[in-house]
Amino acid sequence: MTTQISTAKPGLKQWLTSDTPQSRWQAKCGRAWLGWIKFSENKLAMIGLSVVVGLILVTIFAPLLAPYDPLAANLANRIQPPSGDHWFGTDQLGRDILSRLIYGAQYTLLIVGLVAITAAPLGLLVGTAAGFFGGWIDAVLMRITDVFLAFPKLILALAFVSALGPGIENAILAIAITAWPPYARIARAETITVRKEDYIEAARLQGTSNFALIIGHITPMCMSSLVVRVTLDMAGMILIAAGLGFLGLGAQPPMPEWGAMVSDGRQFLLEQWWVATVPGLAIFVVSLGFNLLGDGLRDVLDPRGGD
């Protein structure tokens, strides 16, 4: 058994980097391997990736990592400075800030994840359909997009949350509703540049349906700019979610959402700086991580960039 593994090792690398893959599966694995090598050469992207992976791990293992209960108030122990017992100090109700930070990671991840998987495909679909069909479909879809773009994101999100009622789910919904129009714009612009290309017409002459053309042939051309834009926007989404939390429209107390934590700490910012600064730093680090990851992904997603 052991000898098999040791001989398989160099074989696997050869199998992955083979010039002449024998099957689709091998070709796919090979490409993923090359993409990973390229990605891992980019130091900043790796930092971004480790931040994001770190965030995911913290979310999963929060109950194991957190030294205290994030919701347990202890008024005798309120607003303690960072110490050996409480690494990041305690807040105005005596709750351990580190534990709240660790439990808060899941809300950040939830916001970013949900917005990305709803807003990005919606914007992509609207934009590619508008650009591909043109004419009145384009006019209608793009005027709707313009209406959404006409308002500042935070104001629009505020309006939606006030209408839907405060809460983290409604905050996510509101951010998703306000986030898709720029993606639709990007996707439309990219679609218009490629829709008359020979390879699209060639695919049409194979009998490809309009739907398959949009999904299989147009969207891959929009993906790299879109992925970059989405990962760059993730930082903004975290900030809007934090902003909504700060204004009392997002996560509700005692939920340890980072934006709400900054909001709580604001009252003691001058004397007890750590209460607001620590969750603020967490928002900053995670936003930066997504930004760096986005830049790295762009380079990998464009196969023309390689060899």
Next chain:
Amino acid sequence: MIEISKLNAWFDDNHVLKDVDISVPANGSFGLVGESGSGKSTVLRTVTGLVDDWEGTITVKGKKLGPKRDKDFYRLAQMVFQDPFGSLHPRHTIDRILTEPVNIHGLGNSDARVVEALTQVGLDNAFRFRYPHQLSGGQRQRVAIARALILEPKILLLDEPTSALDVSIQAEVLNLLGRLRRDLGLTYIMVSHDLAVVAHMCDDIAIMNHGRIVERATAGQLAEGTLEHPYSQQLYKAAGGYDRAVVDTFVDWD
């Protein structure tokens, strides 16, 4: 196999095809010659359904074409584009480019079909999982031909298939096309501005200018240069290479 009569087409207000009549027998090879903008590519694009605004009758294998082409039509007739750098999707591997038509038409057994199509055009399996940007121009055009052939069509519409390639590769691709026509019993309509290519490949030839067919000839007549219409003679002289005295005698025919 293909009968086109009184074909007229418009791009907005531009009348780009004027009463074009073409008839190609089964296993025949028909050449359309003319300068850029003479409408020769538009004939092919109209037949394949890429031009919306047209009138006239197009009959392919006894079936009159309506305003929309169905899947059956695309199994019968396929087109090879002029520019092999633009006609292959830059984000799809060769394998995907060739597999997609097989799946769309539900032919099944795509793995074997892809290998066979690549063999037909003289590419070995090593190219199968590469991206178009990793191939040379000639190899790409072979892939484009393989894509057209994978649906086992009876008709190939060739839109200047060699004009984007350098001369040595041109000959290879032309020989390939000639061999495929013999082996598979294909019918060709070939568009080109290169008289030598058309004379080599085609039995019958039509010379187009400003959307109109000005003269019909056989390959023999074209090779000998015994063309009658003054525009055809002008084109023939122009094909001889650049000569200032000759160019100065040229006039615009309409």
